[in-house]
Each structure stands twice: as structure tokens, then as C-alpha cells.
Amino acid sequence: MQKDAYTLILDSIEAGVHKPGDRLVESELAERLGVSRTPVREALQRLETQGMLTRDGRSLIVASLDHNQLAELYVVRTELEGLAARLAARHASDEEIRVLRGMVEEDRGLLGGDPRVLSRANKRFHRLIHLASHNRFLVQQLDLVHRSMALMATTTFAAAGRDEVALAEHDQIVRAIEAHDGEAAYLALKSHISKAFETRLRVDAGELKTR
Template sequence: MTAKPSRSSGSEAYDLLLEAIDSGALPAGTRLREAELAERFRISRTPVREALKRLEAQGLVLHEPHHGAVVASLGYAEMTELYHMREVLEGTAAGLAATHATATEVEVLREMVERDGGLLDDPAALAGTNRLFHRQICLSARNGFLNTMLENLRLSLALLAGTTLAVPNRGSESVREHAAIVAAIEARDAAAAEAAARRHIRNAFKVRIGLSNGPG
């Protein structure tokens, strides 16, 4: 006897679908059928429908003629635009953090970098803590509008397949770059913090270009 799907709110369904897109379990171009998703995630169809509408409004899902809802994809031009804006916003956040971060927040950032040094053999785990690091810098910047823009931008990053941290040596390079950002924040050098953050995003973009131009 097949168990009935459990009930779920639209918010819970959204989180499940977003995680599946971000992890690559639902890659770009995947058709999104309500019934199949409800069965896959053991939730009812109504919250799935609500989640798909929300994802569509955010640009992560689109409707294609004769196909219905599919996971959106980013072309090279869109990827370039995304990383350009990320460089601007992440750089601004780091500069503001150098001015506004408390001593405790700086200590938290240092501890994050130290912890990540032990995750170099686990790119998936490192990718997760990497997101937390950047989010902490944004919170330390004390600018709600900037935080909202970065959160919206990070949603689009979910459409990029794989993580650059899986590329050989990129994980260790990223941790060193994070350390440089934190050092500048701790020194209260806003210009150096912004420059370090911008350099970090540019380096990540170079690696991403290599992934997008790879075989397959």
C-alpha cells in the first residue's frame, strides 16, 4: 500500500524545490510537473503549485511553449551580468562591514575561515559554508537594502550548475581570499576590504567561465 503524500505549506515546498535546483538535483531545463514533484517530495500538489509560482516570479522557473514549467537557465551574457553585479554588491558589503562589524562579528568571520580550512576535501560542504560566510559579511554591513539585493542575486546563482569550489585548488584559494577579506575588515580598512572582496568574486568568475566552457 502506497503511503499518502504528507501535507506541506507553500513555504516548505518552495524550500524543497529551491534546494533541489541549487544542488543540481533539478538542473536547468528540467520539466517541472506538479504531480511528479508532489510524489517526489511527498507533499501535496497545492503547495507545489504555490512554490512554482514563487520560483517563476523570481526567475528560477519559466514556462516554455509545449513544455510547461521548466527550470530556467543562464546564458553566458546573463552569467557575466550576474557576476558583475555580485562583484559590486559583495565589494560594497565588505567595505561597509569594515566600518560596522562588531568585534564579535569579526571573530565569527575568522572562525568561519578557520573551519573552512578543514573542509577542503569536501567541496559540497565548503560550498554551503561559503554561502554562510558571505551572508555573515552582508549582515555585518548593516544595510537592509543591500542585504535584500544580495539575497535576490544569490537565488539566481542556484541556476549555475555545480560549484567552483570543486575545481582543483579553488577551495584553498577561496579560503585564502576569505582570510584576506576578514583581515581587512578587522583592520577597519574599508577600501582594502572592498578590493579583496571584488578580487575574490572575479577569481570565482574566472573559474566559472572554465566550467561553462568545459566538455559536455
């Protein structure tokens, strides 16, 4: 299925092609995407409405999150992710649980590698937990939260040692889901997101080395 202009531009923001502060020019995007300017204009308007883009004079630029917005986003993400884990522990199919376990084992081979690859693997892991909750409304809200996460210029997986810690946390989350222990899954995922937030704050403050 061919992606529309909105999806293509959003994908490029999530992939870091367009970073916070970058200016998006309608004509340049239309040429690069091989479409007319009308769908690009409509896509940019939609992204602006969703808070992904902001105005700088007459130009549209990729938005960025200040400290308070970042904290607010993580508060919401922590609770929603925890709820998804709780529901996954109750409703995940055997197949979904096996795939989650397989992801943890496969991701061991990524340790110490490219932070962007680790970040994509992390998103894939969390996305399956969202789907395994079998609650479409929760999945929709988490999609919005993760869309806003794209406005962060760096990944916490660039912090030295974060990949090994995060994978151990993923293992703990899956163990709780395998045991169908909703409360343990909820607490494990909330702790995981809380530690990721601490890492991000320390990276932003320049306290942690990145690679």
C-alpha cells in the first residue's frame, strides 16, 4: 500500500531525517516525495494541528519539547504503558507472548550496536505490548504519545550502558506477562519508563556519555 504525504513526512520525523528545529518547505517536500504540493500542504497543516510542527514566522519547523512538556509526556506515557502491560498479562495470546520473548532474545545480539537500531527494536517491542493489550482505544492513545516521542532529537539508547539495562527490564516485563501477573507487569513497565526518563534527563543535562 502506497503511503500518503502525511505518513511519509511523519515517518521522516520519526526516523530523524527531519529533526526538531528543521524547517519544512512545501515545494522541496513535494519534489522529494514525488507528489503535488496540495497533499503536502494538507499534510503539513495536519501535523501542525497535532503539535508536530510549529510556526517560526511564516515557516513551519519541526517542534521540540521543553522540560515541562517532556515531563508531562512521560507522566502520561508511564501510566498508559503500564496499563498496556497489565492488560497484556491478562489478554495476550500464547503466540504474542512467544514473539515478545523472541524479541528479547534477538535483541541481545544488538547490544553495543547502533543506538538507532536499538531504538527501532525498542519501539517494536513496546508496540507489540500495546497490541497485546487488545484494547483499541488504549492503542490509539499510545500511538499519539509515541508520535510525540519523535520530537526528541536523541534516543536514550545512545547513553552508555542503557541498552543492557533496558533489555534486562524488557526481560522482567515479559516474565510478568508470561506469568499472567498483571500487577507485576504494570509495575515493571512503569519502572522501565521511569528509568528511561531519568536517563533522558541526565543525557540532556550532559551528565552521561553518549556514543
